[in-house]
Amino acid sequence: MIGIIGGTGLEKSEILKSPKKIKITTRFGDPSSSVITGEIGGKQVFIIKRHGEEHTITPSYVNYRANIQCLKDLGCKKILATTACGSLREEIKPGDFALVDQFIDFTKFRKNTFFESFEPGEMKHYPMAEPYSEEIRGKIILAAENVGIKLHTKATMITIEGPRFSTKAESKMFRMWGADLINMSTATETILANEAEIPYAAIAIATDYDCWKENEEYVSIDIVLQNFNKSIKNLINLLQKTITIL
Numbered sequence: 001m002i003g004i005i006g007g008t009g010l011e012k013s014e015i016l017k018s019p020k021k022i023k024i025t026t027r028f029g030d031p032s033s034s035v036i037t038g039e040i041g042g043k044q045v046f047i048i049k050r051h052g053e054e055h056t057i058t059p060s061y062v063n064y065r066a067n068i069q070c071l072k073d074l075g076c077k078k079i080l081a082t083t084a085c086g087s088l089r090e091e092i093k094p095g096d097f098a099l100v101d102q103f104i105d106f107t108k109f110r111k112n113t114f115f116e117s118f119e120p121g122e123m124k125h126y127p128m129a130e131p132y133s134e135e136i137r138g139k140i141i142l143a144a145e146n147v148g149i150k151l152h153t154k155a156t157m158i159t160i161e162g163p164r165f166s167t168k169a170e171s172k173m174f175r176m177w178g179a180d181l182i183n184m185s186t187a188t189e190t191i192l193a194n195e196a197e198i199p200y201a202a203i204a205i206a207t208d209y210d211c212w213k214e215n216e217e218y219v220s221i222d223i224v225l226q227n228f229n230k231s232i233k234n235l236i237n238l239l240q241k242t243i244t245i246l
Contacts, residue, residue, distance in 0.1 A: 002040075002243055003071035003079040003198075004047045005189060015236050016045060026073060028065040028114075032057055035070065041244030046074050050185060059162035059184035060109055068192040069114075078136055078246060079193055081202040082235060084228045085157065085183040086165075086210035086219055088175045093206065094227050097238065098152040099140055100202040101132050104179055105187040107161045112188045114195050124195070131190050133199035136246065140201060143241035149234050155180040157204065159187030165219050171212035182210055203238065205231045 004015075016038025023034050033049035048067050051057045071079060085098075092098055105112070115124050137153075144151035158174050160166065162184035166174070174182060186202045193200035207227040208219040217223065 001044045001046065001075045001077060002246060003074070003076035004045060004239065005050050005067060005071075005079060005081045006047055015239060016040060016047065024070055024073065026066045026069040028069050029063055031066045031070040032062055035074070040240050043243055043246070045243060046071060046076060060107075062185065062188075064188045064192055065111055065114060068189065068196050068198070072196045072198060076198060078133070079189075079198050079200045080136065080140075080239060080242065081186060081189055081200065082239070083157075083183050083186050083202055083204050084207045084224050085181040085204045086171075086208050087180070087206040088158075088171065088182055088210060088212060089180050090213070092152055092155070092180060094208055095231055096152060096206045097144065097149055097231070097234070098155040098181060098204045098206060099137055100157045100181070100186060100204055101130075101137065101154045102156040103131060103187040103190055104156065104158040104174075104177060105191070106158055106174075107188060109161060110188050112191050114192065126191075126194050128191065128194060131194055131200075133201050136199055136201035136242075139246050140203060140238070140242050143238055143245060147234075147237045147241050149238055152180075155204065157181045157183060157186055157202070159183055159185060166210055168211045171210045174210075175212055181206065203235070205235060 019038035021034045033053050036047040158179035207224045209216045211218040
C-alpha cells in the first residue's frame with residue numbers, strides 16, 4: 001500500500017480508480033483531510049490533502065504528525081509527496097520537475113518529531129544523512145523517462161515557516177547555503193517519515209524564481225497556482241506511472 005501526500009493544486013485532481021473517502025484519526029489527532037483511497041495500477045493508494053479539503057490549513061498548522069501516523073496506521077509501506085516550490089537556480093525553470101535528495105529545515109515553530117520524551121534507555125536519534133528513499137527516487141526517475149517528463153534528479157530543498165514568502169535577502173542567502181528549491185512543507189514531513197520508518201520521496205514542481213532573480217516577477221500565490229495548474233496533468237501521469245512500477 002502506498003501513501004500520497006498532495007500539496008498545492010492536487011486537492012481536486014482525479015488520480016485514483018474507484019475512489020472512496022474514509023475518516024480516520026490517530027494518537028496525534030486528525031490528519032489534514034479525510035483519506036481518499038482507490039487504485040492505481042492495481043495497487044491500493046491512500047491520499048491525504050496536506051492543506052485540507054479546500055486548502056485552508058496554513059503550512060505551520062498542518063498536523064504533519066497525524067498525516068504520517070495515519071498513513072502508517074493504514075499500512076502504507078511507501079510515501080510519495082508532491083509540492084509546489086520556488087526555484088533558487090537558473091537551470092530549474094518554472095514548470096520543471098525536480099526530485100528532492102536533501103533538505104535544509106528553516107522552520108521554527110513546528111512539532112517535527114514523534115518523540116516528546118524517551119523511555120529510559122531507549123533514546124531515539126534517527127540518522128538523516130540520506131533522508132529520501134533511493135528506491136523510490138529510482139522508480140520516479142525511470143517513470144519520468146517512460147512518460148517523457150524532464151526531471152532534475154537531485155535538488156536540495158529548504159523549507160521555511162511560511163505562510164509568507166522570502167525577502168530578497170533571505171532568498172539570496174538560501175542560494176549561498178546551497179539550496180536549490182524552497183517550499184513550506186517537505187522538511188517536516190521528511191523528518192517524520194524517517195522516524196516512522198516509512199520510505200519517503202518528494203516530487204517538486206518549480207512554479208517561480210522566488211525573489212532572488214532580477215528582471216523576474218516576484219513570487220505570488222497567483223503565479224504559484226497558475227504555473228502549477230499547467231503542470232498538473234504531467235504530475236498525475238508521473239505519479240501514476242511511478243506507482244505502477246513501484
